Amino acid sequence: xxxxxxxxxxxxxxxxxxxxxxxxxxxxxxxxxxxxxxxxxxxxxxxxxxxxxxxxxxxxxxxxxxxxxxxxxxxxxxxxxxxxxxxxxxxxxxxxxxxxxxxxxxxxxxxxxxxxxxxxxxxxxxxxxxxxxxxxxxxxxxxxxxxxxxxxxxxxxxxxxxxxxxxxxxxxxxxxxxxxxxxxxxxxxxxxxxxxxxxxxxxxxxxxxxxxxxxxxxxxxxxxxxxxxxxxxxxxxxxxxxxxxxxxxxxxxxxxxxxxxxxxxxxxxxxxxxxxxxxxxxxxxxxxxxxxxxxxxxxxxxxxxxxxxxxxxxxxxxxxxxxxxxxxxxxxxxxxxxxxxxxxxxxxxxxxxxxxxxxxxxxxxxxxxxxxxxxxxxxxxxxxxxxxxxxxxxxxxxxxxxxxxxxxxxxxxxxxxxxxxxxxxxxxxxxxxxxxxxxxxxxxxxxxxxxxxxxxxxxxxxxxxxxxxxxxxxxxxxxxxxxxxxxxxxxxxxxx
Numbered sequence: 129x130x131x132x133x134x135x136x137x138x139x140x141x142x143x144x145x146x147x148x149x150x151x152x153x154x155x156x157x158x159x160x161x162x163x164x165x166x167x168x169x170x171x172x173x174x175x176x177x178x179x180x181x182x183x184x185x186x187x188x189x190x191x192x193x194x195x196x197x198x199x200x201x202x203x204x205x206x207x208x209x210x211x212x213x214x215x216x217x218x219x220x221x222x223x224x225x226x227x228x229x230x231x232x233x234x235x236x237x238x239x240x241x242x243x244x245x246x247x248x249x250x251x252x253x254x255x256x257x258x259x260x261x262x263x264x265x266x267x268x269x270x271x272x273x274x275x276x277x278x279x280x281x282x283x284x285x286x287x288x289x290x291x292x293x294x295x296x297x298x299x300x301x302x303x304x305x306x307x308x309x310x311x312x313x314x315x316x317x318x319x320x321x322x323x324x325x326x327x328x329x330x331x332x333x334x335x336x337x338x339x340x341x342x343x344x345x346x347x348x349x350x351x352x353x354x355x356x357x358x359x360x361x362x363x364x365x366x367x368x369x370x371x372x373x374x375x376x377x378x379x380x381x382x383x384x385x386x387x388x389x390x391x392x393x394x395x396x397x398x399x400x401x402x403x404x405x406x407x408x409x410x411x412x413x414x415x416x417x418x419x420x421x422x423x424x425x426x427x428x429x430x431x432x433x434x435x436x437x438x439x440x441x442x443x444x445x446x447x448x449x450x451x452x453x454x455x456x457x458x459x460x461x462x463x464x465x466x467x468x469x470x471x472x473x474x475x476x477x478x479x480x481x482x483x484x485x486x487x488x489x490x491x492x493x494x495x496x497x498x499x500x501x502x503x504x505x506x507x508x509x510x511x512x513x514x515x516x517x518x519x520x521x522x523x524x525x526x527x528x529x530x531x532x533x534x535x536x537x538x539x540x541x542x543x544x545x546x547x548x549x550x551x552x553x554x555x556x557x558x559x560x561x562x563x564x565x566x567x568x569x570x571x572x573x574x575x576x577x578x579x580x581x582x583x584x585x586x587x588x589x590x591x592x593x594x595x596x597x598x599x600x601x602x603x604x605x606x607x608x609x610x611x612x613x614x615x616x617x618x619x620x621x622x623x624x
Contacts, residue, residue, distance in 0.1 A: 130297070130315055130324040130336070130356065137299075137311070137333040139285060141384055148378065149257050149282035152393045155205035155400055156256035163187045163201060163404075185398070186405035198415070200408045204481060205256070205400050208392055208488045211495050213251030215520045216527065219560040220244040223535065226553025230539065233548045234555065236273055237538050243276070250278040254372045254523075255488075257281045259389035262534055263298060263316060264366035266358055266545055269347055274542035276534070279367075281388065286369060288387045293369045294318075302344040308334075312345050316367040321358045323348050361544035364537040368530045373489075373522065389526075396487040403480045410473035417468040489519035524559055531557045585609065 138146055154166040167188035187199070223239045225231040237243070254260040261279040265271070279298050287295040297315040304310075308327050311334075315322040325345050328334020339345040339352070352358055360366055371389025378394070379385035393400070485495055494516035535555050542548035589604045590596070596604070 130313055130322050131326075131333055132336070134328065134335060135333050136331060137328065142285065144379065144382070145385060145388055146282055148391075149280075151397060152205075152256055152258070152391050153282065155393055155397065156209055158201055158203040158206045160199060160201045164191075164199070185401045186408075187401055198408055198412055200404065200411055202403050202407045202477075204403055204484055205393055205396075207495065208484065208490060209252045209255035211490060212255035212392055212488065212519075212523075213248055215494065215516060216251045216523060216559070217244065217248045220247070221531070221560070222558040224556045224558060225551075227549075227551070229549040230551050230553065230555070233273070233539060233542060234535065237275065237542055237548075238535055246276065246278055250370075253278060253280065254370060254389070255392045258373075258376065258391040258394070259369055259371040261296065261298070262368050262370070262530075263296075263314075264321075264534075264538055264541055266321065266351065266360075266541065267347075268351070268545070273546050273548065274538050276538060286387070288384070291387050293365065293367070293387075295365070296367050296369070298367075300344075302342050310342050312342070316365060318363055318365050319360055321360060321366060323352050323356050323358070360541060362537065362540040364533070364540065366537055366541060368534045370526050370530050372526075374526075392488040392490075394487070396484050399480055399484045399487065403477055403484070406473055406476045406480065410469070410477075413468045413473070486515075489515060489522075491516040528557060528559070 151166055154162045164187055167185050168190070191199075220239075223231075223234045225234050250260045250262065257280065259281050261281065261284055262276055263279050265275050265277060267275075283299050285297040285299075286293055295315065295317045297313055299314070300312045302310045302312050302325075307329060309330055311326045311328065313322075313324045313326060315324075323339060323345065325337050325339050325342055326334050327337050327341075339349040339356070369387075371387075372392065373390040376386065376388050376390045376394075378390075379388060481495075482492060485492060491514065532555060535557065536551060539548065539551040539555070543550050585605050585608055586601060589601050589608070593601070593604070
């Protein structure tokens with residue numbers, strides 16, 4: 129059930145998860161001001177305990193007074209989460225049902241481009257924050273079928289039993305009104321979805337108010353009535369959690385937290401910080417490496433009284449100076465220019481980037497960073513991708529069973545609330561093969577086999593198209609033989 133009295137929000141027991149998510153979210157967002165705030169100890173206006181290694185981070189050091197901001201962020205973390213998501217959902221999964229009516233409804237609910245976009249975003253969120261929730265929606269004012277969306281791990285209160293999600297409460301801050309904070313809570317239990325609106329403060333949930341008191345939730349009042357409940361009519365839970373990697377080494381011995389997944393950023397925060405420090409040092413070299421001149425005091429320009437004098441270091445043309453002849457023909461200016469250490473910085477960043485990729489379980493070839501060169505032979509490309517493909521299979525081991533179970537729940541929900549077809553037969557989710565052989569290498573192999581007359585037409589077709597099924601192969605064989613002027617009895621079978 130939903131909370132009935134005021135309490136600390138988020139619940140205290142989730143504080144370690146929230147603090148970790150705040151750090152990883154800052155790296156994922158990639159905003160320099162946000163990173164500085166997190167590592168300086170001010171997250172959402174609240175002080176955090178930053179003793180130990182966090183305080184020594186590059187982003188945790190105090191900016192010197194009267195010094196322009198010189199810290200530069202390199203979005204390696206966000207690039208990693210995008211690459212990880214593309215590995216999973218760069219090519220949309222295929223949803224297969226035994227029954228055609230079920231297939232048609234499945235394509236409408238979860239096989240659309242809209243649904244594919246949700247999954248792509250969910251994969252990125254999963255990589256960055258250690259996991260992601262999928263939740264079913266019942267909104268007859270916006271959709272004529274059941275649908276779903278993703279939800280952040282740092283705005284959810286899960287309940288587990290033996291590693292299985294049994295219930296979850298999602299929350300969303302809908303608005304701020306002075307000191308008051310309005311939160312919409314949506315709780316998923318087997319058989320029911322509950323909605324509640326609460327007016328509290330930044331740290332407390334507050335009291336429950338009517339859904340119509342906030343524009344973001346007033347449409348739900350017609351769906352839930354005075355009870356705040358929407359009976360789902362099905363036994364399955366209408367939400368699921370997909371961990372990124374397991375176990376979560378940081379929380380593995382903490383009851384209630386051990387079932388949370390592990391982020392691709394885990395233990396790589398210091399590497400990201402070092403990359404930013406190195407790149408900022410590189411840009412500092414560029415900045416101070418500009419050609420400069422040292423000028424006499426008399427050439428400096430006065431400012432306001434008490435503010436000292438300045439000299440425009442970027443100025444290229446100077447007016448003629450009226451000055452008394454001294455008999456000294458030497459220039460009163462002294463030039464100065466420092467070396468820019470390009471190679472040293474570049475190699476350091478390259479090695480740090482590789483270290484970050486290893487921590488995330490990604491290959492440089494998959495990451496596609498120009499700073500990590502990739503050889504062009506098919507064999508070496510395949511070898512370079514093996515790490516990423518292994519990581520992909522681990523993640524798909526979490527996605528496949530949960531997506532299959534969730535798809536079945538969506539179909540049942542669609543039947544009860546939208547009049548969809550009753551699900552019949554099995555429902556499966558099929559992911560594309562990530563490892564695709566080099567087409568040029570395959571064609572070269574097929575050409576050699578053909579020249580040596582060491583393979584049949586069928587074998588050659590299978591060699592060039594390793595992902596095809598029997599029907600596709602036979603159809604292609606028939607087309608090849610037809611092009612060669614041979615008679616074909618059946619365009620999808622063997623020629624006579």
